[in-house]
């Protein structure tokens with residue numbers, strides 16, 4: 153494989169927000185090429201890092217990038233939806249959340265969501281609507297479901313629903329109908345052709361590549377991106393020590409909505425509930441918000457790295473137990 157070139161997004165803001173966590177172990181839940189991880193280990197020589205990625209190429213790349221840090225960095229091939237089990241096995245169980253206590257001893261957890269530049273740039277992975285490749289789109293080549301199965305085996309109605317929901321695509325129904333009429337589809341070009349046939353020419357001239365939203369929707373389905381994010385976040389808050397922080401870089405509104413909802417729930421934000429609503433059994437005041445609104449990339453970063461354009465950064469800090477429920 154070639155080099156794994158991925159420019160870390162909003163790295164200045166991410167490092168600033170993690171630079172003040174207490175000494176200990178941090179988790180990069182989407183280590184990718186190790187871009188953020190390297191900057192963090194350089195900025196904080198007293199931190200150890202566990203890096204996770206479900207993509208075997210990313211794991212190889214991160215191990216190479218982080219080799220100079222020796223055993224301060226350990227890289228695990230796995231999914232962040234299993235972050236608790238991974239942290240427990242890497243720390244010999246010492247970071248476990250004991251009983252129903254929600255306190256661990258991890259000082260920071262970073263989620264930088266979505267695809268990496270190498271995933272998009274390597275046509276054979278099937279993520280890109282440019283070029284022609286088998287309909288794959290799996291981030292982890294060992295997982296079962298492929299994009300080819302989704303487009304050829306899902307019912308027209310399920311396809312339309314997922315393209316509308318995950319892609320926020322206006323022409324979802326028409327695209328699903330074209331896909332079903334053109335079956336079997338084998339390559340990314342077959343899928344692009346079906347989208348182009350379904351989307352009226354007038355609309356195709358607006359809003360970037362006409363197949364962008366459909367590809368996003370199918371990729372999210374293949375990789376279970378939204379359910380995995382919800383699971384990973386739910387586990388991560390319990391792994392944190394007081395003063396530890398969770399940061400998330402989201403790249404579209406569906407991801408960002410899950411992050412916002414989780415953060416609001418952890419802060420126990422009462423304004424989220426109608427007056428007189430019965431008090432829910434969720435622990436309250438687990439965290440404080442570090443970002444009232446999502447932080448967006450600076451204009452100069454977007455100019456240099458277009459992939460930063462849609463990034464939204466949010467963070468929370470774990471409060472001491474006494475401030476909790």
Ligand SMILES: C[S@@+](CC[C@H](N)C(=O)[O-])C[C@H]1O[C@@H](n2cnc3c(N)ncnc32)[C@H](O)[C@@H]1O
Pocket residue numbers: 158159160161181182183184185186187188189204205206207210230231232233264265266267268269291380
């Ligand atoms: C935007 S890249 C991260 C880049 C990294 N922050 C850097 O600076 O090099 C996102 C990474 O998350 C990985 N990923 C996506 N879903 C994952 C999951 N559920 N568990 C672990 N890694 C995941 C992808 O394989 C990809 O390498």
